[in-house]
Amino acid sequence: MAEKYGLSRDDLDEYSYQSHQRAIAATQGGKFKDEIVPLQITRADGSTDTHTIDEGIRFDASLQGIKGVKLIAENGKLTAASSSQICDGASGVVVVNERGLKALGHQADGADPSHDHDGRRSRDHAGCAAARDRARAEEGRHVDDDIDLFEVNEAFASVPTAWLKTTGADPAKLNVNGGAIALAIRSAAPAPS
DSSP: OTTTTTOOHHHHHHHHHHHHHHHHHHHHTTTTTTTOOOEEEEOTTSOEEEEOSOSSSOTTOOHHHHHTSOBSSTTOOOBGGGBOOEEEOOOOOOOOOHHHHHHTTOOOSOOOOOOOOOOOOTTSSHHHHHHHHHHHHHHTOOTTTTOOOBOOOOSBTHHHHHHHHHHOOOGGGBSBTBOHHHHOEEEOSOOOO
């Protein structure tokens, strides 16, 4: 994707740094407080601590440090720093229609007036762009005028960077609290021993 869309290593490194900076700001601003269940841990030395923040965020990240990470492939543009992390995690999602929500005595916090999906392989963001275009057409929306926020998976920095380049979307609206580069792709599988 980096080659196809003319993205430089600097473009990808800068995007990766931004993902960490946004995740740091969101963490410090308490944006994830209601999403993370505090977990008490005991270290090997017997001391205890409580985990209350995402451990993948590199609070000490610097652009120079990210630029210094070795390329994954010779003559490539991606590094471990411009790729998503893999970690174990858990989450829960409740899907309910409006009638069911009212029956439970709750109100919706927000609305999702349009959405779509595409099953294309993730080597390219074509599926993401196609789904976005169908959802926008359904609602008659325009990318910068009517949509407040975008979430595009940061499997590699090339995915959201190429998406920005091809859509012309406002970068300030994309992954505003960081993405998978800083926050990781969650895996329910046990970690290898």
